[in-house]
Amino acid sequence: MSRTSTIDRFADLKTLYAEMTATPEFRAAFGDPMPLSISEPGEAAAEHEMPDPLAAQADCAGIVATIFDLFTDTRLEPLAAELAWGFVNSFHFVAGKLERREDALADEIGEMARSLDMSEVFTCRLEDKQLLCRSTAEQREALECMRDYAAEMYRALSGWPWSPARGSRVSRASSASQIAAQDFLRQRALAARERHLPQGPIVVFSGPAQWADWRPIWDRLDQIHARVPTMTLVTTGQRKGADAIAAAWASRPETGVPLVTYGLYGSGRKVAFTRNRKLVDLKPVEAVLCEGSGLQANLYQLLREAGIPIHAFRKPELAIPLARPVMRGASPRAAA
Incomplete structure (x- = not known):
């Protein structure tokens, strides 16, 4: 200014x-x-x-x-x-x-x-x-x-x-x-x-740390947001990959969706699987999952058993470097 x-x-x-x-x-x-x-x-x-x-x-x-x-x-x-x-x-x-x-x-x-x-x-x-x-x-x-x-x-x-x-x-x-x-x-x-503790309906998101295709994720989250305008997005808290793409979507001014990062707390081999059960206990109205490790597969199974609608994305066959999503309102240099 x-x-x-x-x-x-x-x-x-x-x-x-x-x-x-x-x-x-x-x-x-x-x-x-x-x-x-x-x-x-x-x-x-x-x-x-x-x-x-x-x-x-x-x-x-x-x-x-x-x-x-x-x-x-x-x-x-x-x-x-x-x-x-x-x-x-x-x-x-x-x-x-x-x-x-x-x-x-x-x-x-x-x-x-x-x-x-x-x-x-x-x-x-x-x-x-x-x-x-x-x-x-x-x-x-x-x-x-x-x-x-x-x-x-x-x-x-x-x-x-x-x-x-x-x-x-x-x-x-x-x-x-x-x-x-x-x-x-x-x-x-x-x-x-x-x-x-945001009070809006919860949408759970989880995906691997290596994920590049951001556009389908943003489009699907836009569709969910249109149906559930008061939603709160809960991710598994990774700072790169699929979770970072979802966080970038939630941060846009035109989106304005509260973001809760549900990271791993504690130690031991069962911590991540315990986190998955807690995500299901939040009673989300929908979930978006990107194919990744056994953790995503376990979360998918738990969500299915709970009867929660799931939007699933398969892992791209060819891995490519993570590309930044184009942020609306950002300069071409900043978004490139």
């Missing part, structure tokens, strides 16, 4: 206005801060300002774009996506630290709320702890907003969706209201549960 845009005719006003307006997500995260906040634990409450929403959005996009622009047509070009991924991940890492701090504060508030101490000193301590927890949540939501926008820039310029190395990527809108301790904890628990 250009900070020095000019207009020569009336028709340019619409474009200039769009360039000078922050998105609703940035206005929600940065545009209406709490009257008082605590920037760091141990500090007193004060009227700290938030960054300007438009500046935060523009600079966030500009940094990612600059990384790709700097390295394009140079011997460092193959490293651009890796460096940009790390930039996005820095927001995710710090937001995760804030979320853990927020959880610890909520536990402390819970213990204090159950206390019978009604003194003025105790009440002030409880109110300060609640304000610190809300301030931490406000900081986390702002970083998550910037992470999500930088991740969208990464997707447009690299051709692949950004995903964290570990853990979940979730976001929620800010709700800065003054409420009692018990209601505050109840509201926060419900919001967290909704963020981590």
